[in-house]
Amino acid sequence: MSEQQIVLASRPEGRPTRDTFRYETIELDALKADQVLVETLYISVDPYMRGRMNDARSYSQPFDLDAPIQGGVVARVVESTSDLLTVGDTVVGMLDWATKSVVDAKQVRKIDATLAPVSTALGVxxxxxxxxxxxxxxxxxPQSGETVVVSAAAGAVGSIVGQIAKIKGARVVGIAGSAEKIQYLKEELGFDEVINYKTEQIGEALDRTCPDGIDVYFENVGGAIGDAVLDRLNPFARIPVCGAISGYNEQADLGPRVQSKLIIARARMQGFLVGDYGKRFKEAAEQLGKWVSNGELKYEETIFEGFEQVPDAFLGLFDGSNTGKLLVKL
Incomplete structure (x- = not known):
């Protein structure tokens, strides 16, 4: 049977373009034992994928040139030779950007489509x-009463970070890049203060919104925003470093040296990968599910329609055009 996939056509220098990607028609093999044929329902596009387009050492293997790009996918089983999955099951896994795929049944995980929209398996x-x-x-x-600052606060991760910080009793300041996002953070998610980094001077805005300094900074963007936050840390501040999207397309991302700032504040700055916590995924899923079901945790999705929209959806990550999780629905 003929299907389509998207491969990495070239390694981008700077910002990716549509020429970074190439559509191909493929013929799928017949199923072997313990395999499933899955039809893609949703594709997740995420900032970390930009790093995998480089042929450079990182925390995950680079994408191969002229090979399918892979990412989070929710799919429906349409054929099975496995006892683990039956036709009609909804699954999630790291799969090719393709309309359909043949995979080992153990490569995907069944999700309960009755508990929440299946797209949430790629998001909240x-x-x-x-x-x-x-x-x-x-x-x-974060401790009750502390000030938590979140960059890319209206994005997939940042919007959830801010809400969890509020659940824990913290005062939350969100940084985003449009009037619509600022309104969303303030009125829908209940952030205490908001900063539009495109219309405000970031240092002055941080002084206004964080008069007593910053105790926790959840880092998603790096660049000038991160530099400004480091000058306003309280003693023993903590900085989880999730991402630095402002520099992902730069050949050299230069900024102030951080060592003296961390020493002065006795602060802890730590990068992390969600995969480090694999043994505790069940704990997180249960708690997040409870918060969603009782209304304490809200989520937003920006959804592109159609397989032909996948490159545009990915490129949209670097425009800041999405609110919440960015997905493509097939």
Whole structure:
């Protein structure tokens, strides 16, 4: 049977373009024992994928040139030779960007489509939510009354981070890049203060919104925003470093040296990967699910329609065009 996939056509220098990707028609093999044929329902596009487009040492293997790009996918089983999965099951896994795929049954995980929309398995109830959960609670460890600053606060991870910080009794300041996002953070998610980094001078805005300094900074963007926060840390501040999207397309991302700032504040700055917490995924999924079901944790999705929209959806990550989780629905 003929299907389509998207491969990495070239390694981008700077910002990716549509020429970074190439569509191909493929013929799928017949199923072997313990395999399933799955039809893609949702594809997740995420900032970390930009790093995997480089042929450079990182925490995960680079994508191969002329090979399918892989990412989080929710799919439906349409054929099975496995006792683990039956036709009609909904599954999630790290799969090719393709309309259909043949995979080993153990490569995917069955999800309960009756508990929440299946798209949440790629967002608030999936790796996105768990990234926020572990990064904020294990590294940030916010205490009641402390000030928590979140960059990319209207994004997939940041929006969840801010809400969890509020659940823990912290005062939350969100940084985002549009009037619509600022309104969303303030009125829908209940952030205490908000900063539009595109219309405000970031240092002055931090002084205004954080008059007593910053206790926790959840880092998603790096660059000038991160530099400004480091000058306003309280003693023993904690900085979970989730991402630095401002520099992902830069050949050299230069900024102030951080060592003296961390010493002065006796602060802890720690990078992390959600995969480090694999043994505790069940804990996070259960707690996130409870918060969603009781209304304490809200989520937003920006959804592109159609397989032909996958490159545009990915490129949209670097425009800051999405609110919440960015997905493509097939």
């Amino acid at each position: 109830l999936g790796m996105t939510g768990m990234t926020a959960y572990f990064g904020l609670l294990d590294i940030g460890n």
